[in-house]
Amino acid sequence: MSLCNLWMTRRAAVLGSLMACASTTALAETASLPVPSSLPEALALALKSGNPLVILASLEGCPFCKIARENYLSPLQINPDNFIVQLNMRSQQTVVGFDGLSHSHDQLLKSWGIKVAPTVLFVGLSGKEIAERLVGGYLPDFYGAYLDERLNVARAVLSKAGAAR
CATH class of the missing domain: 3.40.30.10 (Glutaredoxin)
Known part of the structure; x- marks a missing residue:
């Protein structure tokens, strides 16, 4: 694997990890409203x-x-x-x-x-x-x-x- 391909593969892996963390954080911070029983x-x-x-x-x-x-x-x-x-x-x-x-x-x-x-x-x-x-x-x-x-x-x-x- 060339140095350029290695760099691109690692960059894609890091970006994928960051996006996964960001979407998990966004889901955890999703605002909700109470659902009443009455x-x-x-x-x-x-x-x-x-x-x-x-x-x-x-x-x-x-x-x-x-x-x-x-x-x-x-x-x-x-x-x-x-x-x-x-x-x-x-x-x-x-x-x-x-x-x-x-x-x-x-x-x-x-x-x-x-x-x-x-x-x-x-x-x-x-x-x-x-x-x-x-x-x-x-x-x-x-x-x-x-x-x-x-x-x-x-x-x-x-x-x-x-x-x-």
Whole structure:
């Protein structure tokens, strides 16, 4: 084997090892959102802090869902007053819905008319949506702004409802 071929072989081996390490690290650092067992309980915790319950309707393998979850929603969880959960399209995992009954994630999302992943919902008192849904991936330049706008609307609705009590 020539010196050049030996160098190229070693270089490829080193690069392959580095890529394997990087992908393993990336998988270990993948952000996730909690999957609730009870939406009324999750909502009660959110409302206690004066915030809406934010629900991500996600689909396994969806690259846009991954971006929404990892780049926009998971970072919001740094603030412990933000309550963000995930329900999964096509999942048969069960959750107690706002009606007090047990549903699969897929059944519940279909009953809410969700057909696009990702969809982000902003839920307030009595399990009612209190801001416009954030449907689809949008352009990355604007997704954060759209999310912030809807969160502000939802918080204002909750604040107004609290003042009316």
